[in-house]
Amino acid sequence: MIKFAPKSSQPSAEVEPVVYVIDDDSGVRDSLGLLFRSVGLRAELFRSAKEFTQRKLPPVPSCLVLDVRLPGLSGFELHAELTRADVDIPIIFITAHGDIPMSVRAMKAGAVDFITKPFRDQDMLDAVSAAITRDRIRLDAERARFDLQRLFASLTSREQEVMALVATGLMNKQIAAQVGLSEITVKIHRGHAMKKMQARSLAELVKMAGALGI
Amino acid sequence: MAAPEEEFFVLSDLSPGLTQKRVALAVVFGLLVLVFIAAGPLSGVQPRRIDAFVPAYTTAMFVNDSITAILLFAQFSILRSRAILIIASGYVFTALILIPWILAFPGVFVPGRGLIGGLQSTSWLYFSWHAGFSMFVIGYALVKGADPDRRLWRGTVGAAIFLSVALTTVLVLAAAYVCVAFEAMLPRVVLDSLRLSPSWPYVGAPVALVSIVALVLLWIRRRSMLDLWLMVVMFLYAIEIPLSYYPTPVRFSIDWYAVRIIGFFSSSLVLIVMLYEITTLYGRLLGAVRGRRQEREARMVTGEAVAATIAHEVKQPLSGMITSADAGLRFLNRPLPDLEEAEAAFKQIVAGGHRAAAVVDGIRTIFKTEGRKRASLDLNDLIRETLALMRGDLAKHRIRVEALMDERLPQVVGDRVQLQQVLVILMTNAMESMIAIDGSRVLCVASHMDDDGHVGVSVADTGTGIGPEDTDRIFNPLFTTKSDGMGMGLSICRSIVEAHDGRLWAAPNMPRGAIFHFSSTRSVSA
Numbered sequence: 001m002i003k004f005a006p007k008s009s010q011p012s013a014e015v016e017p018v019v020y021v022i023d024d025d026s027g028v029r030d031s032l033g034l035l036f037r038s039v040g041l042r043a044e045l046f047r048s049a050k051e052f053t054q055r056k057l058p059p060v061p062s063c064l065v066l067d068v069r070l071p072g073l074s075g076f077e078l079h080a081e082l083t084r085a086d087v088d089i090p091i092i093f094i095t096a097h098g099d100i101p102m103s104v105r106a107m108k109a110g111a112v113d114f115i116t117k118p119f120r121d122q123d124m125l126d127a128v129s130a131a132i133t134r135d136r137i138r139l140d141a142e143r144a145r146f147d148l149q150r151l152f153a154s155l156t157s158r159e160q161e162v163m164a165l166v167a168t169g170l171m172n173k174q175i176a177a178q179v180g181l182s183e184i185t186v187k188i189h190r191g192h193a194m195k196k197m198q199a200r201s202l203a204e205l206v207k208m209a210g211a212l213g214i
Numbered sequence: 215m216a217a218p219e220e221e222f223f224v225l226s227d228l229s230p231g232l233t234q235k236r237v238a239l240a241v242v243f244g245l246l247v248l249v250f251i252a253a254g255p256l257s258g259v260q261p262r263r264i265d266a267f268v269p270a271y272t273t274a275m276f277v278n279d280s281i282t283a284i285l286l287f288a289q290f291s292i293l294r295s296r297a298i299l300i301i302a303s304g305y306v307f308t309a310l311i312l313i314p315w316i317l318a319f320p321g322v323f324v325p326g327r328g329l330i331g332g333l334q335s336t337s338w339l340y341f342s343w344h345a346g347f348s349m350f351v352i353g354y355a356l357v358k359g360a361d362p363d364r365r366l367w368r369g370t371v372g373a374a375i376f377l378s379v380a381l382t383t384v385l386v387l388a389a390a391y392v393c394v395a396f397e398a399m400l401p402r403v404v405l406d407s408l409r410l411s412p413s414w415p416y417v418g419a420p421v422a423l424v425s426i427v428a429l430v431l432l433w434i435r436r437r438s439m440l441d442l443w444l445m446v447v448m449f450l451y452a453i454e455i456p457l458s459y460y461p462t463p464v465r466f467s468i469d470w471y472a473v474r475i476i477g478f479f480s481s482s483l484v485l486i487v488m489l490y491e492i493t494t495l496y497g498r499l500l501g502a503v504r505g506r507r508q509e510r511e512a513r514m515v516t517g518e519a520v521a522a523t524i525a526h527e528v529k530q531p532l533s534g535m536i537t538s539a540d541a542g543l544r545f546l547n548r549p550l551p552d553l554e555e556a557e558a559a560f561k562q563i564v565a566g567g568h569r570a571a572a573v574v575d576g577i578r579t580i581f582k583t584e585g586r587k588r589a590s591l592d593l594n595d596l597i598r599e600t601l602a603l604m605r606g607d608l609a610k611h612r613i614r615v616e617a618l619m620d621e622r623l624p625q626v627v628g629d630r631v632q633l634q635q636v637l638v639i640l641m642t643n644a645m646e647s648m649i650a651i652d653g654s655r656v657l658c659v660a661s662h663m664d665d666d667g668h669v670g671v672s673v674a675d676t677g678t679g680i681g682p683e684d685t686d687r688i689f690n691p692l693f694t695t696k697s698d699g700m701g702m703g704l705s706i707c708r709s710i711v712e713a714h715d716g717r718l719w720a721a722p723n724m725p726r727g728a729i730f731h732f733s734s735t736r737s738v739s740a
Binding site: 025027028030031032034035037038039069096097117118119120121124 | 531536542562
């Protein structure tokens with residue numbers, strides 16, 4: 001029997017965030033690299049959307065500073081492609097050609113910010129910091145859900161069944177009658193489920209069941 | 215001489231289209247049918263004598279003829295053609311002679327007889343009217359074919375019109391005087407207030423002959439729409455006379471009414487056609503004005519796009535410089551300043567400054583038009599010059615150059631530097647697209663002249679070509695397929711070519727690559 005050893009997931013707060021910069025203009029690209037470095041942010045620079053899509057993204061809080069006009073795949077097109085591929089990375093659009101319709105289009109498509117060049121360094125840093133915070137929250141939530149799923153998978157099918165019935169608010173006796181077990185056995189299953197799910201109280205177990213959607 | 219485009223806009227100089235000719239024929243046939251019905255199956259019918267018919271008919275004719283005369287005088291004031299002046303006077307004549315005619319018509323103002331003159335006066339005035347107008351038409355036909363020096367009126371327009379109206383009035387008065395005062399001495403053409411005498415045709419036939427002469431003259435010299443419709447009028451005049459006498463030589467008979475209707479038609483024809491033409495020309499004018507406005511707006515849009523492109527290109531290095539400076543300051547403001555990083559930031563700023571200067575220089579080259587004038591130039595020379603300019607780059611990338619010059623090419627009027635800019639951009643694009651791939655590299659620059667006399671130049675390469683999805687976009691400002699492209703080269707090219715009244719378009723080259731064509735409509739023969 002293979003013993004399931006849950007790999008303790010690293011809380012994202014301890015991971016160094018990354019800012020991805022995609023701009024075909026070397027001046028803008030390099031200066032953004034300098035700016036992020038000056039505040040101790042790790043930045044990765046790309047000259048085209050294609051270069052970026054070839055990079056495998058690590059699960060760390062990150063955001064994308066994306067030029068609208070790019071050779072080949074444009075900024076908007078890359079955004080659409082990322083959305084299609086279910087890559088949920090916050091995007092800050094930058095452009096030297098900004099007008100209202102363009103920014104409206106970007107925000108509607110789900111960009112976190114739209115900044116026109118030239119910009120104030122503080123504006124850019126604020127936008128990046130807000131985007132990274134947002135991504136961190138998203139990553140944490142995703143990770144928590146992932147952990148829960150893994151714990152739930154470690155339960156036996158009987159324990160899962162009992163946990164689901166507990167979550168609906170039934171008493172042990174009722175559960176016993178429903179699944180055709182003795183009340184004492186149900187109690188044992190419930191105890192195992194709580195222990196394996198690392199739930200400190202019955203209320204927490206019910207909340208977990210809610211988060212798992214069972 | 216009036217300007218050719220002005221002439222084009224007036225009836226008297228517009229040549230009739232096929233539709234016009236068909237309508238004219240239809241009118242003639244329609245009225246002929248009316249004549250045959252009136253003279254044939256209906257000739258036995260005796261309609262009621264309507265006394266009010268004559269004044270109503272005369273009034274309508276008078277108004278029609280006067281308006282036609284005014285419109286023709288208006289045309290004369292634009293064209294200053296003596297022929298138009300004559301035909302306008304003809305319409306004044308028909309309008310004025312109606313006055314003595316109705317005054318002399320028996321039973322209109324006084325029962326049983328005319329207010330002026332005797333029994334014969336009405337018919338003699340009718341003959342004067344028909345013969346007179348036909349004479350004016352003959353005059354028109356003769357003068358319009360005269361040599362150019364005599365065709366145009368040199369004096370003032372007002373004086374000419376006044377003189378014509380005055381002379382015509384005198385003519386009408388003279389005719390009326392003869393028909394009224396010497397009524398007793400004139401041959402008897404009517405028996406009583408209703409019946410025509412057997413001698414009526416002896417006077418009628420020569421009058422009809424005058425109309426036929428006018429018709430023939432117009433036929434020989436026919437050219438314009440006005441000629442066409444005057445021919446119809448003369449034809450109707452010619453059939454009016456026999457119809458007045460045959461089959462029933464009696465006033466208020468069915469064919470007498472038919473004659474009046476035909477007369478009314480012939481008097482309205484030129485007026486209707488002129489009004490129709492004026493409306494059509496007005497519509498055409500409106501269309502032209504609208505077209506010009508759209509063209510101007512399109513140009514403004516292009517201007518806006520170019521301005522936006524420039525703003526974009528300048529902001530790009532500025533943005534880099536500002537951000538680098540910000541970053542440099544942050545490195546310096548650290549508790550322990552990071553001088554190495556700050557230096558890197560300063561280097562970035564310097565590089566950015568140089569790039570900004572280069573962008574500004576590039577824009578100036580493209581738009582430097584001040585103080586420069588368009589001159590006639592030889593496109594073949596320009597192509598050779600440009601190829602020489604780029605020889606170094608072309609050789610470096612092992613690109614074979616083919617120049618197929620049409621040596622019969624006429625000179626074109628244009629801005630030498632701008633047109634060279636177009637060639638440089640097109641050749642640079644061609645070169646860059648060929649560098650991107652392996653295989654034979656051939657740049658073919660050709661000049662040619664098409665059948666319409668337009669001068670064209672094509673730049674063909676064997677490079678990557680244009681993807682079908684990009685065909686519509688390549689001329690848009692900001693569109694580029696190059697990693698360091700400005701996205702304004704082709705949009706600038708198109709602006710320049712369009713400013714030279716030309717067109718710029720792209721097509722795929724076989725077996726691969728792209729061809730860019732541009733043509734200029736503005737050429738001068740060498």
